[in-house]
Amino acid sequence: MSVSRRIFLRNSAFAMVGVGAAPLWLERAALCQNGAPQSSATRRNVLVAIFQRGAADGLNIVVPHGESRYYELRPTIAVPRPDSSNPADSAIDLDGFFGLNPALGALKPLWDARHLAIVHAAGSPDPTRSHFDAQDYMEAGTPGVKATRDGWLNRALPPETGRISPVRAVSLGPNLARTLRGPNGAVAIENISTFGVRDAGASKVLEAMYAGTQDQILNGAGRETFEAAALLQSLAKTQYQPSAGAEYPRGRFGDSMRQIAQLIKADVGVEVAFADIGGWDHHVNEVGPRASVGQLPNVLGEFGGALAAFHRDLGDRMENVVVVTMSEFGRTAKENGDRGTDHGHANVMFTMGGPVAGGKVYGRWPGLAPGQLYEDRDLALTTDFRDVLAEAVAKHLGNPNIASVFPGYSANPEKFHHWLKA
16 A cells, blocks of 8 residues: 555654764754754745634734724623723724733734734635634635635745755644645654654664665655654754743643744744644633633644744744734624624734734734624625735745645735735
8 A cells, every 4th residue: 555755754753763873854854953043044935824723803802992993892802992901901092993911912012013914804704613624725825715724824835946855844743834835845843852763773773664666655754754854863962042032821822833933043944834722712701701701812822822822933034934823713703692602704814024014914904893793793894815825935935836835725926915014
């Protein structure tokens, strides 16, 4: 039975350690750990995609405090208008109309520095309210189409010539994310320090088996995976210390962002990375008696704190890094009877990085009046999430073939909001 390169790499995080000659990527890692990083002129551009699993409540994340209808629809869970006398429990004003949830205070300095931008009323045009289907459509990049086998982030990788880094595309977690499955090599990393086979004897047997196979695809996959394991073992030899006093929040998402930062700073060829954070499906008790208390503020604190720490940790390396966030759909505009919200439609996306034309909320705001709501219940969609991602793929990763990255999507740059600097 043949084993495809994609399946092999998907499962490689559980199996491999590297032995043998050190490839170029290990040499680069060693240089970086000895204090000789790549110059800014030779650094690769990196795109980091973040998925908020569970359908985040965009209306309580980036609050339309300038619209009275928002407060009519949410009499008990709305985030209060900006109030300097009570900043911990009121929106952080951005532009006089929109404000950040107070739990996202760590991101306000990035907004002020114009390294953070927001796209509101964005998301998938597909009407499904199924978490599973909506996540699958968004990670595949083909809303409404179940037959797509690979993911948009895998297809987004531009063509490469010469030797390709074994960690060119990384997915933080125990399994390769749906969005990184496809013909381009990608690897799942749950933890840099434990990536590999603990049994050295088994490792040698596996390496010999894959090196000796006549199947060129399997041989190549095995070689790349052993190289990836050797590289990660090299990085794990010294304890990583974030720069500039950056402190990542405890938890899986903070750990994921810290490890992505470590890989980027090691100059080992990372071009795309993926991480996710769950806990957004708040049908009940979304917030407590105050805006700073409850399920949503808790997960927002972890989310915003990790993004802010990542930005601080990378420092000037953020000039080559773009982070984009997304969630499968939003929540209902009106709160339900349990101080929560139900499955909705449009949502909010964040973009962060040195190349970002930040300090601005992009997209057309559709309003929350009865005639403006989608199906008379949800925030209406005015920006297809692919418009946001396509701009990152074309302008930041340098892959102009948007029609291949997003099949069936009208690849028209006129749809771009120009949230990336020219």
